[in-house]
Amino acid sequence: MALPTTLKAKWFWYSLVCVLCWGGWAILEKMASTEIPEGTVQFLFTFGALPVAFVLLAARHFKLEKSPKGILFGLGNGVLAGVGNAALAGAYRSGGSTSVITAATAMYPMITVLLAVTLLRERLTNLHKLGLGFAAAAFILFSV
Amino acid sequence: MPAALVLLTWGTVGLLQKLSTNYLSAESALIWLVAGYVLLSPWLYSGHSIFAYSTRSLVFTLISAVLNTLGAWALLAAMKNGGKASIVVPLTALYPLVVVVSAPVILHESISPLQGVGILCALTSVVLLST
Numbered sequence: 001m002a003l004p005t006t007l008k009a010k011w012f013w014y015s016l017v018c019v020l021c022w023g024g025w026a027i028l029e030k031m032a033s034t035e036i037p038e039g040t041v042q043f044l045f046t047f048g049a050l051p052v053a054f055v056l057l058a059a060r061h062f063k064l065e066k067s068p069k070g071i072l073f074g075l076g077n078g079v080l081a082g083v084g085n086a087a088l089a090g091a092y093r094s095g096g097s098t099s100v101i102t103a104a105t106a107m108y109p110m111i112t113v114l115l116a117v118t119l120l121r122e123r124l125t126n127l128h129k130l131g132l133g134f135a136a137a138a139f140i141l142f143s144v
Numbered sequence: 145m146p147a148a149l150v151l152l153t154w155g156t157v158g159l160l161q162k163l164s165t166n167y168l169s170a171e172s173a174l175i176w177l178v179a180g181y182v183l184l185s186p187w188l189y190s191g192h193s194i195f196a197y198s199t200r201s202l203v204f205t206l207i208s209a210v211l212n213t214l215g216a217w218a219l220l221a222a223m224k225n226g227g228k229a230s231i232v233v234p235l236t237a238l239y240p241l242v243v244v245v246s247a248p249v250i251l252h253e254s255i256s257p258l259q260g261v262g263i264l265c266a267l268t269s270v271v272l273l274s275t
Contacts, residue, residue, distance in 0.1 A: 009225070009226065011232060014227070015235045018216075018218035018222065018239070019215075019236055019238055019241070020239075021211045021212065021215030022212065022239035023239045023240075024207075024242070025208045025209075025211040025212040026239065026240070026242070027246060027247070027251070028205070028207055028208035029204075029212075030251065031201070031204050031251070032208060035198060036197050036205060039188040040189075040192070043185055043188040043189050043190075044209070045181065045205060045208070045209040045212070046178070046184075048206040048207065048208065048209020048212075048213070049178045049213040050178060051210070052214060052217070053174065053175045053178035053179075056174055056175055057171075057175055059171065060169070064172045064175060065168050065172050067167035069167050070166070070167025070168035070172070070173065071168075073163045073164035073176075074160075074172070074174075074176025074177055074179070075176055075177075075179055075183065076160050076180065077157055077160040077161055077164055077173070078176065078179060078182075078183065079183055079184050080156055080157045080160065081154065081180070081216070082180060082188075083149070084149065084150045084157065085212070087149040087150045087153070088146070088150050090146040097253055098243060098247050099253060099255070099259065101147060102240040102243045102244075103243075104147050105151060105154070106239065108150065108151045108152075109158060109233045110155070111151060111155025111156070112154075112155050112157075112158025112230070113233070113234065115155065115156070115158070115159040116158070116228075116230045116233075119159065120162065120163075122228055122230045128230070128231060131234070131268075131269045131272030134268045135234050135269035137262070138238075138269060141258050141259060141265060
């Protein structure tokens with residue numbers, strides 16, 4: 001198992017930062033959505049995201065790549081992520097268990113993997129397939 | 145129904161994240177993601193004053209957005225630094241672990257034994273997907 005190699009990989013640590021940030025986001029969104037409607041949550045969400053985008057833009061000296069395809073994918077990414085986030089706030093407002101809702105909606109990589117394998121022709125090793133199986137089992141157990 | 149919409153939209157987002165970082169830096173991809181949020185905003189604004197809500201809820205929403213955006217940047221950076229979409233996306237989708245662990249303390253929600261087994265499965269999958 002190449003775990004030590006993985007621990008030296010930047011992508012792994014970036015992924016862990018992502019997990020911690022998104023855990024905090026889910027908890028806070030649940031707490032906010034008990035009062036604020038889902039559409040308004042996402043509307044306000046934009047204002048919270050703008051400062052981060054501005055800092056990143058400043059870090060790049062206000063220069064962005066001019067790839068039309070990249071811009072189109074990025075915009076589509078934002079629109080779909082926003083719709084999904086509003087729907088998540090709606091699910092939280094329904095009053096169900098936060099852990100269950102968060103785990104159930106986190107099953108989305110199954111769709112991503114399906115798309116990545118079929119459209120991007122990415123290949124999975126047997127260990128990766130086993131890992132996906134454990135992830136699926138975890139998501140299901142979280143949702144019981 | 146809202147949960148199914150989350151699955152479909154975010155499942156597609158995972159693919160678009162990879163595609164966007166094929167053409168853009170992680171930072172640029174995230175800036176355009178936020179621009180996508182802005183495009184969506186007119187359809188979401190209800191017309192009611194946001195100051196009708198408590199400061200607590202407004203602050204929570206804004207901080208959650210900052211954390212979400214930082215997380216999205218970290219995800220895009222992971223992909224830009226050699227992570228495969230089919231590995232990084234499932235790995236980062238294990239953020240419910242943070243919720244399951246902290247919900248009993250913060251939200252006063254309990255964890256069932258099955259959810260405990262789920263945590264073990266999730267940790268196992270993190271190791272396997274990271275190799």
